[in-house]
Amino acid sequence: MSAEDLEKYETEMELQLYREYRDVVGLFSYVVETERRFYLTNSVDLDVRTAENGDVFFDVKMQDAWVWDMYRPARFVKNVRVVTFKDVNVEELAKPDLEMPKEGFSS
Numbered sequence: 001m002s003a004e005d006l007e008k009y010e011t012e013m014e015l016q017l018y019r020e021y022r023d024v025v026g027l028f029s030y031v032v033e034t035e036r037r038f039y040l041t042n043s044v045d046l047d048v049r050t051a052e053n054g055d056v057f058f059d060v061k062m063q064d065a066w067v068w069d070m071y072r073p074a075r076f077v078k079n080v081r082v083v084t085f086k087d088v089n090v091e092e093l094a095k096p097d098l099e100m101p102k103e104g105f106s107s
Helices: 003-027
Strands: 030-033 038-041 043-050 056-067 076-084 089-092
Antiparallel strands (some): 030 038, 038 056, 043 056
């Protein structure tokens, strides 16, 4: 496999992942971003803890999550637990009051 073939394959995988994200994002209420992964979930529990040496770390638990990872064969995960000393970002997704029709909609 040439470098060009590999790049083309990765580009196609990223496009497929984006399309899947676009299709499922409306099913979830929260976005959780860690240093290693990006998750969509409806249930997130974030605990800020202190280690014995005084360092602060984050313990994040999610249920029924979708993971942005193009190398995963299955992106839906029943339970996720992330323990990290790095930043964690949790955002609640805005739910639009009016949903626009899908492309190709005719009246």
